[in-house]
């Protein structure tokens with residue numbers, strides 16, 4: 001039954017992505033996790049299947065697909081391999097979508113060519129002292145004559161060390177030292193002296209994509225590297241972050257896909273595994289668990305699809321994207337945990353994918369805006385109020 005109102009083209013796309021997921025992507029998932037190597041082979045597969053750069057407009061070589069189209073591919077891929085799902089997110093949403101919406105012609109062409117060639121752009125916002133409070137960033141770009149000089153440190157940058165294109169957020173200062181607001185700069189690793197990957201984080205899950213510390217030391221960029229949204233630099237950060245709503249929907253989709261994969265494994269196993277002389281799915285305790293898991297997945301999917309649909313012609317709605325990410329990330333953790341329980345001791349073994357899925361899915365209430373901070377976003381939208389979190393911000397809303 002097509003309960004999600006998908007078009008025949010979308011059903012075809014979904015089937016194609018599922019086919020790819022079932023085959024080589026599933027086969028390599030454990031190895032990607034064990035070796036902690038970026039799955040370049042899978043990037044090749046995604047490229048061949050035209051599942052990366054799908055949302056890039058046709059005039060830049062993409063297919064002009066919708067967010068929902070991207071979501072369908074990401075959902076299918078993530079049920080087999082979350083790392084591959086994340087690559088599909090970041091080659092269709094996030095940094096690439098920000099550049100395609102706000103970049104200059106030259107920037108759009110550069111970014112589109114790189115992504116369609118298989119590069120997963122990195123988005124560099126978070127710093128050691130500025131996580132949820134991104135406005136507190138201290139990385140700075142000082143205008144010095146006909147160039148900007150960037151200094152600072154970012155951490156937990158997904159793809160650091162494999163990504164070439166970087167969208168780097170920094171506080172911009174004019175040549176008299178006056179702060180002009182936060183801007184986003186494009187830089188290419190290995191072609192930009194002063195951009196150095198200085199550490200790889202040892203992560204709990206999602207081990208096939210490096211999370212890195214990146215240092216900028218006297219990194220020189222031309223003014224043409226600055227991505228300036230039409231509303232100008234002062235308001236530009238808000239616009240660039242608006243593009244991030246697509247990434248949030250993408251992150252929610254990966255969590256959804258992982259949980260769907262785990263649920264399917266539990267469902268199949270519940271028929272196969274016998275105890276007390278009967279399949280374990282004849283025990284009501286497990287039947288109700290399956291029912292609850294399926295309800296959470298359906299609700300999460302509806303929220304994610306809705307948020308994706310809200311972005312037609314622009315970016316997903318901030319409230320819907322935040323609601324989808326909070327609910328889906330938290331539900332997915334519960335569903336994967338329950339699925340693992342179905343397998344008893346086997347679920348705890350590294351020979352089965354459940355423990356990997358449990359490690360992978362844990363990330364999604366953290367990265368891309370924590371569940372707590374996104375609840376602030378939801379509350380702010382419902383109350384139609386700014387909810388400043390800084391002490392001196394109170395009362396100023």
Ligand SMILES: Cc1cc2nc3c(=O)[nH]c(=O)nc-3n(C[C@H](O)[C@H](O)[C@H](O)COP(=O)(O)OP(=O)(O)OC[C@H]3O[C@@H](n4cnc5c(N)ncnc54)[C@H](O)[C@@H]3O)c2cc1C
Nearest residue numbers: 123124125126131132156157158367368369370372373389
């Ligand atoms: C795997 C992974 C990949 C990532 N990839 C990227 C990337 O590519 N680029 C990038 O820029 N960043 C990336 N991040 C960073 C991520 O966006 C941050 O971790 C996130 O924004 C939270 O910041 P923090 O870790 O510093 O936590 P903190 O901000 O220090 O938060 C600590 C705790 O306090 C809570 N908290 C903070 N403020 C509030 C508040 N106002 N109200 C209620 N609770 C609050 C948080 O929810 C959290 O529970 C990634 C993180 C992970 C784990």
